[in-house]
Amino acid sequence: MKLEGEHPSTILLQEIKQHRSWRNDDFRKCYANLIKGVGTGRVRSKKGFRRCDTVREQVDYLVDLATDPEILGRVWIGWNAFV
Numbered sequence: 001m002k003l004e005g006e007h008p009s010t011i012l013l014q015e016i017k018q019h020r021s022w023r024n025d026d027f028r029k030c031y032a033n034l035i036k037g038v039g040t041g042r043v044r045s046k047k048g049f050r051r052c053d054t055v056r057e058q059v060d061y062l063v064d065l066a067t068d069p070e071i072l073g074r075v076w077i078g079w080n081a082f083v
Contacts, residue, residue: 007058
C-alpha cells in the first residue's frame, strides 16, 4: 500500500490507530487533523485525501508530512527548531 499511490496521511492515520492513545477522543481529533494538515494550507491538505495521481504527488505529500514543524515538535520529545 505504501508505494501504490495511497495518500501518506491516510497511511499514517491507519498506523497510529493501533496506538492505545487513539481511544482518547481529544487525542484522536487533534492528531487526525494534524496529520491531515487541516486548516494549515500545507501541500498534503490541498486536494483532499484521495489516492495520489503520480509518484511525484505522493512524494510531495510525504515530504510535506516529514517537514511539518507541528508534527516534528510533537513526535520527537526534545526536538527544537533553531532559526
